Amino acid sequence: YRMKSIPLPEKEFLVVAISTADLEKDWRQNFSRLLAFLFLANLLAIALSFILLRNNSRKLEQQSLLRMQRFLSDAAHELRTPLTVIKGYSELLGSHKIETKEDQEKAFTRVDHEVKRMESLINDLLLSAELNEATHLDFEKYDISASLKTHLQDFEILSPDRVIESTIESGxxxxASGDHIDRLIQNIFSNIRRHTPVSAPVIVQLKSKGKEVQLHIEDGGPGLPEDAYKKASYEFERFDRSRSRDTGGSGLGLSIIAAIVKEHSGSISMSKSSLGGLAIHIQLPIK
Incomplete structure (x- = not known):
């Protein structure tokens, strides 16, 4: 029982005795129900977590399989052309159908060119496969200003006829992964050299804004088709491959650039350049 006294006039008290048996019974029932509810809720949460993890695992397996299939398809498709050329010239040289020394030297030069192209293709394909894997990299402090200036100097030496306007914020x-960002910059400048006239102007800008680094590079080349700027990165990749076969590239330049940006949790967009060609805009977190 629970006792309670109530004061009354003339110094008297009213003592009330309340039975707590029902209260204790209700409390035990409510507590039991609460425990049962929590137990069932935990079981449900575990079951849902298992289902979500299993579905996520399946999705990751499917994505990994698709990446591997695409990589193998890329390798077979991109290596077919140089292998065909090498095979053709090897057969001609082996059958002694190329008689003059001058023609033989031309044939060896073509074979050497295609071997180097194959080497470039293999390196690009391996890097593309590496970037598509969900591997964790230990990023280190990286001076993007100094790196961009170095690559720009190389670009100026290789492109002496270009008018290059650069604004690079120092320090x-x-x-970041220094090797991968270096490759990103190299690919951009290589694409410009490969796909634009030797005298096409170039604008290079690097600056910080808030907690990110903004890299802006544009050229005065032919650019992309008008509708290509609105398409997904895969469409950019397909167009990059179609135009690269004529100029000796792997056709993976734009996709590698996009993958490196994604690896660093950045963003990339492409637009019509004020110079008439292609403008690439990249934002990377400073972290």
């Missing part, structure tokens, strides 16, 4: 550091 910009970020957490």
């Amino acid at each position: 910009l550091h970020m957490k």
